[in-house]
Amino acid sequence: xxxxxxxxxxxxxxxxxxxxxxxxxxxxxxxxxxxxxxxxxxxxxxxxxxxxxxxxxxxxxxxxxxxxxxxxxxxxxxxxxxxxxxxxxxxxxxxxxxxxxxxxxxxxxxxxxxxxxxxxxxxxxxxxxxxxxxxxxxxxxxxxxxxxxxxxxxxxxxxxxxxxxxxxxxxxxxxxxxxxxxxxxxxxxxxxxxxxxxxxxxxxxxxxxxxxxxxxxxxxxxxxxxxxxxxxxxxxxxxxxxxxxxxxxxxxxxxxxxxxxxxxxxxxxxxxxxxxxxxxxxxxxxxxxxxxxxxxxxxxxxxxxxxxxxxxxxxxxxxxxxxxxxxxxxxxxxxxxxxxxxxxxxxxxxxxxxxxxxxxxxxxxxxxxxxxxxxxxxxxxxxxxxxxxxxxxxxxxxxxxxxxxxxxxxxxxxxxxxx
Amino acid sequence: xxxxxxxxxxxxxxxxxxxxxxxxxxxxxxxxxxxxxxxxxxxxxxxxxxxxxxxxxxxxxxxxxxxxxxxxxxxxxxxxxxxxxxxxxxxxxxxxxxxxxxxxxxxxxxxxxxxxxxxxxxxxxxxxxxxxxxxxxxxxxxxxxxxxxxxxxxxxxxxxxxxxxxxxxxxxxxxxxxxxxxxxxx
Numbered sequence: 001x002x003x004x005x006x007x008x009x010x011x012x013x014x015x016x017x018x019x020x021x022x023x024x025x026x027x028x029x030x031x032x033x034x035x036x037x038x039x040x041x042x043x044x045x046x047x048x049x050x051x052x053x054x055x056x057x058x059x060x061x062x063x064x065x066x067x068x069x070x071x072x073x074x075x076x077x078x079x080x081x082x083x084x085x086x087x088x089x090x091x092x093x094x095x096x097x098x099x100x101x102x103x104x105x106x107x108x109x110x111x112x113x114x115x116x117x118x119x120x121x122x123x124x125x126x127x128x129x130x131x132x133x134x135x136x137x138x139x140x141x142x143x144x145x146x147x148x149x150x151x152x153x154x155x156x157x158x159x160x161x162x163x164x165x166x167x168x169x170x171x172x173x174x175x176x177x178x179x180x181x182x183x184x185x186x187x188x189x190x191x192x193x194x195x196x197x198x199x200x201x202x203x204x205x206x207x208x209x210x211x212x213x214x215x216x217x218x219x220x221x222x223x224x225x226x227x228x229x230x231x232x233x234x235x236x237x238x239x240x241x242x243x244x245x246x247x248x249x250x251x252x253x254x255x256x257x258x259x260x261x262x263x264x265x266x267x268x269x270x271x272x273x274x275x276x277x278x279x280x281x282x283x284x285x286x287x288x289x290x291x292x293x294x295x296x297x298x299x300x301x302x303x304x305x306x307x308x309x310x311x312x313x314x315x316x317x318x319x320x321x322x323x324x325x326x327x328x329x330x331x332x333x334x335x336x337x338x339x340x341x342x343x344x345x346x347x348x349x350x351x352x353x354x355x356x357x358x359x360x361x362x363x364x365x366x367x368x369x370x371x372x373x374x375x376x377x378x379x380x381x382x383x384x385x386x387x388x389x390x391x392x393x394x395x396x397x398x399x400x401x402x403x404x405x406x407x408x409x410x411x412x413x414x415x416x417x418x419x
Numbered sequence: 420x421x422x423x424x425x426x427x428x429x430x431x432x433x434x435x436x437x438x439x440x441x442x443x444x445x446x447x448x449x450x451x452x453x454x455x456x457x458x459x460x461x462x463x464x465x466x467x468x469x470x471x472x473x474x475x476x477x478x479x480x481x482x483x484x485x486x487x488x489x490x491x492x493x494x495x496x497x498x499x500x501x502x503x504x505x506x507x508x509x510x511x512x513x514x515x516x517x518x519x520x521x522x523x524x525x526x527x528x529x530x531x532x533x534x535x536x537x538x539x540x541x542x543x544x545x546x547x548x549x550x551x552x553x554x555x556x557x558x559x560x561x562x563x564x565x566x567x568x569x570x571x572x573x574x575x576x577x578x579x580x581x582x583x584x585x586x587x588x589x590x591x592x593x594x595x596x597x598x599x600x601x602x603x604x605x
Contacts, residue, residue: 060462064469082470085461 027213032231033238034219036396040114041217041238042245043107048205049246050100053253055198057093058142065145067191069184072147073272091261092253097139098264099253101287104132108315113339115327116218122319124211129315131204136288138197141190143285144182148269153282155182155190161295164305181275221399222328223392230396281356289353290346294372296357297365307369314376321376323384331390335383338375345371477605479597482536490553492541495604499541499549500592501565502602505576509563510534513577523587527577530591538602539578540592543567545585550574565589 006012006021015021064083066075079086108128111117117125144155159176163169178185216225225231232238256263264286268279284292291308298304314321329336349368355361393399478495482502485491490503505513513527514534531537541549545567551557552565552574560566560573562581567574572583579588594604 056462060465063466078469078471082472084464084467084469086465086469088461089465 028235028239029233031213031216031234032225032228033217033234034225034230034396035232035237036219036221036400037217037238037241038220039241039245040106040110040220042242043103043110044212045242046103046245046249047100047107049249050096050103051198051201051205053096054093054100055202057089057096058195058198060089061093062195065191067145067188069147069187069273072145072187076146088257091257094265095253095256095261097142098285098287099249099256100135101139103249104135105287108132109343111218112342113329113336114218114220115222115322115324115329117319118322118325118327119319120215121211121218124208124214125319126316127204127208127211129312131201131208132315133312134197134201134204138194138201139285139287141194141197143269144187144190145194146269147187147273149271149273149279150266150269150282152182152273152275153278154284155186157282158284159186161305161308164302166302183275218327219396220328220330221393221396222326222330223396226395283354286350286354289351290349291353293349293353293365294369296353297362297369307373311372314373318376318380322380324387324389326389326392331392332383332387333390334387335380338379338383342372342375345375477603479601479603481601483600485536487535489555492553493604495540495592500604501537501539501541501553501578501589503537503539503553504535505531505537509576512563513575516575516577516579520581522580525577525579525588530577530579530588532594532596536602537576537578538591538594538604540590541565542590543569543572543585544580544587544589545570545572545583550589 005025006015011021061079064075064079064086066072076090079090081087083089111125111128140154140158144151159173159182162172162176165172174180176186177183178189216231219225266283266285268282271279283289291311294311295304295308298307324332324335326332329339345368349365349372352361352365352368357365476496478493480491480493480502482491482504485502485504487504488506488509490501492499492501494500503509510527516527518524518526527534541553543550546569548567548569550565550567550572552559558566558568560582562573562575564574564576564578564581566572567583567585570584572585573581574585574589575581577588578591580586592604594602596602
């Protein structure tokens, strides 16, 4: 690898001393990507884009924000009314947070469907779950900053989760608050951490990508590329495919920002925080609702908290719960059924988490919660043993090429997507 | 290795019609550049003064309480504004100055709407310090106006630069007399 591959003399001069262009070139052209990736593989790039949007708009918002209980709400209103383009920047930050979670949830379920968590990508998966946890913490603390009613009471309820810990629970909550209730010290530290965490996420994303590039992307068939005939270079093929996804993503984000900016928010958060009155019906942001439903399904304080954190903890050990050697659900008929049931279950939990904790909703929440854990702790280990999987193709190219041969079609026809 | 072997532009792979390819690539990149600029602008423009900041951009001051020979300092747009009720002697000296002695020639009549009251932005035109000379007993410099202690600029009784590194006279803010005693600055 000589620096001479660059024609621009300035690039060549820099690259000889600081090989950043070689590194980029390596990722763009030399990194082999399975040639059969479908659009579900856009969501990693989209998640990265969301993080970038959040960091850029967040830094800008922080220029006009004041982390003080007396000024925070008005600072946000000033951003909405007086700061140049402030309304747009804040609406982008608000809605991109929701879009970030949509993208990441699709990314996670993509991984679940195609078995992307399996050997040798266990650490890649675990780093992803770490990013997800950090995202939830960041989003929660960010939601506190406008200091509306939902900010305040969301902060109160979520920090009180830690009071369920036996013996030291109350001391931990006091520590988190920096006082005896959610107050100015809490707001200040949340702002500090909300600014810090995205950069921590970015760091873990780098690890996530290093781990990804060790073995390359999984693919819809779930078998390893057997050689150069099964792969193509990332650029221009997947950069272009990602651009299509990015265009659709930005279009939808723009529609949300300009036409339905508050659709995914809660009107109560436009009421300034009042420590003396809780709103009648408090719910977290939509992306927390499945976990909130699990929390409320359990009629025991500690049990509810443990199960809620357990719902994420179970993802960490997923690579060892599902021991089937076949990755893709495409060749696992039973697993595929249970995958869709899990997806329905997760959506149901999300719906139930937004309903009042009474009557039929409680019963349904309990069933859905039980099914969630049953899926991971019982069904997946059993499937690994008892499921009869379909035969795997010999290579990524084989299913496509054999089909075009049997149809006696010209060679080019076989290059249509397999799906 | 020959350069043509390793050149990675799309054009080189399509030698049959490089012009058309190049046009598409350049047009796409230009469009992306325009889009990036359009996105960047609001993010930069938000640093400009907000609507509430601009709304505070003028103030009214009653100058009738300033005794002859005294000065007051008021805050306008976050900066000090000097208002001096000048003595006859100060006005006379300011008007009598020969234009050829001035680094930034301006007549005293052009700088003070009413000769009695001189209104100046109290920020040295060198690097933004606040000159001395407002309070009695402060150093007023060699020309009996204002003296900037940071880098030694001397201003005369019309606030014009006479000596030192400052390039221009002290700025006269836009102001109008609403009545004989009240002026609006801004």
